[in-house]
Amino acid sequence: MVSKQISRYLWAALAVLAVVAVLGYSYQSVTEAKGSFAVLLESYVLSAVTFYLLAFLVLLVIRYGIMIFYSFMDHLETLFERRTAPVALPREDSSLPMVTLVVPAYNEGIVIQAAIRSLLELDYPNFEIVVVDDGSTDDTYEKALEVAREQNDIPVRVITKRNGGKAEALNTGMTAARGEFILNMDGDSKLSRNTLRVCIRHFDNPKIGAVAGNVKVINRENMLTNIQALEYVEGLAMARKAQSFLRIVNIIPGPLGMFRKSVLQQVGGYDHDTFAEDCDLTLKMLMHGWHIAYEPSAIAWVETPSRLLDLLKQRYRWTRGILQATSKHSHALWQPRKAGINCFILWFMLFEGIMWPFSTMLGNLFFAYVGIQYGLATLLFYWWLQLTVLDVVAAAYCVVIEEEEPELIFYAVMFRLFYINIIDVSKVFATIEEWRGKAMTWGKLEREGKL
Structure with a gap:
C-alpha cells in the first residue's frame, strides 16, 4: 500500500x-x-x-x-x-435507518444479475432492493426475478411496468420504497461494499438532502476506455470534490446518488422533460435550498462505451440533457441576489x-x-x-x-x-x-x- x-x-x-x-x-x-x-x-x-x-x-x-x-x-x-473526530463506539446496526436501493433497468439482461448480486454483498444491516423493469424487450425481468427468488435474507422486489423512460422508473421505485433514504443507481453499476455506511453518515447534517457518489470506469480495456477512466477521475471526480467543499455538487450521478425520501417527494421526484434527469433533479434540490455532499469512498463502477460511435451518442445526449435542465432553471441566471450561489x-x-x-x-x-x-x-x-x-x-x-x-x-x-x-x-x-x-x-x- x-x-x-x-x-x-x-x-x-x-x-x-x-x-x-x-x-x-x-x-x-x-x-x-x-x-x-x-x-x-x-x-x-x-x-x-x-x-x-x-x-x-x-x-x-x-x-x-x-x-x-x-x-x-x-x-x-x-x-x-x-x-x-472523537473515538466513538460503532453505531448499533439496529439504529441505522432503512435504505431502499432503486435499480431502474431497461434491456439490462446481460448485466442485471451481476448488478443485483453485487448489491447483496453491501456492508449494511438494513436495506432492501427494488428493481424496476421499465418494459424491457429482453429477459431483464426474468433474470432479475431469478435472483429475487433465491434470496431470503435481504428483500428483493422486482416491479415491471410499461416503458415510460428512466425518470418514470425512478419515480415508481420512489413510490414503492419503504426506506427513509433512497439510493438510486443504474442497472449496469456495481457499488463498493462500504457505500451505504459512508453515505448515510452525511445525513447527520439536517441540511444535507442528498449525497453524490464517485463514479469510476470498470472496463479499462483499450485506449478509449482508459481515456474515459482518466476523464471520470479528472473531469468529474475533481469537480465534485471541489463543489463538495461548498456543499453545492451540481450533478448527482445516475450510477450512485443517495437521497432523503422526503426531499425527493418535496421537489416532485424526477421530471420527464429532459434527457439528464439526474442533473435536473439536482438543480431542483439546490433551488429548494438543500445542500448536496460528495462521498469519494462510495464508488460506483460502471461500464463505459468501448466504441467511438456509442461514446458520441452518449455525450450528445448528456449535452442536450444538461442544456435542457439549465434552461428549465434559467430564471436564476439573471437573479444573482435571489438565486445566490x-x-x-x-x-x-x-x-x-x-x-x-x-x-x-x-x-x-x-x-x-x-x-x-x-x-x-x-x-x-x-x-x-x-x-x-x-x-x-x-x-x-x-x-x-x-x-x-x-x-x-x-x-x-x-x-x-x-x-x-x-x-x-x-x-x-x-x-x-x-x-x-x-x-x-x-x-x-x-x-x-x-x-
Whole structure:
C-alpha cells in the first residue's frame, strides 16, 4: 500500500517535471520567433479572435486552479475530520435507518444479475432492493426475478411496468420504497461494499438532502476506455470534490446518488422533460435550498462505451440533457441576489457545456488557418500544448488524491490530442440542434457485460 502511494507521487512528480521542461523549451522557442506573430494584429478579426482565445485560456487556467484548490481543501477537511473526530463506539446496526436501493433497468439482461448480486454483498444491516423493469424487450425481468427468488435474507422486489423512460422508473421505485433514504443507481453499476455506511453518515447534517457518489470506469480495456477512466477521475471526480467543499455538487450521478425520501417527494421526484434527469433533479434540490455532499469512498463502477460511435451518442445526449435542465432553471441566471450561489452554478455549467467546447474548436480552426495562411503552424502546437499542460497537471494531482493508477497520467496527452476534440464536435452539434429544437431519442447504450 505504501509502495503504491510512493509510486503515485513519483510518477506525478515526473509528469509535472516533464511538463515544466517542455514549457521552458517552448517559451524559449516562442521568444525567438515572437516577431513573426505580429501578423495576428494586422486585422481586426485576427486580433479579436486572438484576444478572445487568450481570455478563454486565462479563464481555463483560473477554472483548473479553483478546482484543484477547493478539491484539495475538501481532501484536507476530510483528513482533519478523521483525525480529530472523537473515538466513538460503532453505531448499533439496529439504529441505522432503512435504505431502499432503486435499480431502474431497461434491456439490462446481460448485466442485471451481476448488478443485483453485487448489491447483496453491501456492508449494511438494513436495506432492501427494488428493481424496476421499465418494459424491457429482453429477459431483464426474468433474470432479475431469478435472483429475487433465491434470496431470503435481504428483500428483493422486482416491479415491471410499461416503458415510460428512466425518470418514470425512478419515480415508481420512489413510490414503492419503504426506506427513509433512497439510493438510486443504474442497472449496469456495481457499488463498493462500504457505500451505504459512508453515505448515510452525511445525513447527520439536517441540511444535507442528498449525497453524490464517485463514479469510476470498470472496463479499462483499450485506449478509449482508459481515456474515459482518466476523464471520470479528472473531469468529474475533481469537480465534485471541489463543489463538495461548498456543499453545492451540481450533478448527482445516475450510477450512485443517495437521497432523503422526503426531499425527493418535496421537489416532485424526477421530471420527464429532459434527457439528464439526474442533473435536473439536482438543480431542483439546490433551488429548494438543500445542500448536496460528495462521498469519494462510495464508488460506483460502471461500464463505459468501448466504441467511438456509442461514446458520441452518449455525450450528445448528456449535452442536450444538461442544456435542457439549465434552461428549465434559467430564471436564476439573471437573479444573482435571489438565486445566490445557484446563479453561479448555472453560469459555470453553461461555461463548461457551451463556451468551452466552442472555444476549443474555434482555437483549433483559427490556429490551423493561421498556420496555413501565414506559415505559423507552431501556434497550433503551442495552443494544444497549453491545454495539455493543464490536463497533465490535473491528471497528476487526481491520480494522487484518488489513489488511481499512475499510467492514467500519460493518457492526458491522447485525451487532448484527439479525444476531447471529437467530443467537443459532438457537444457543439448537440448545442446547435438543441437550440434549433430538433427531436431526439434516448439512445440506449448496448452493454457488453463487463461487470
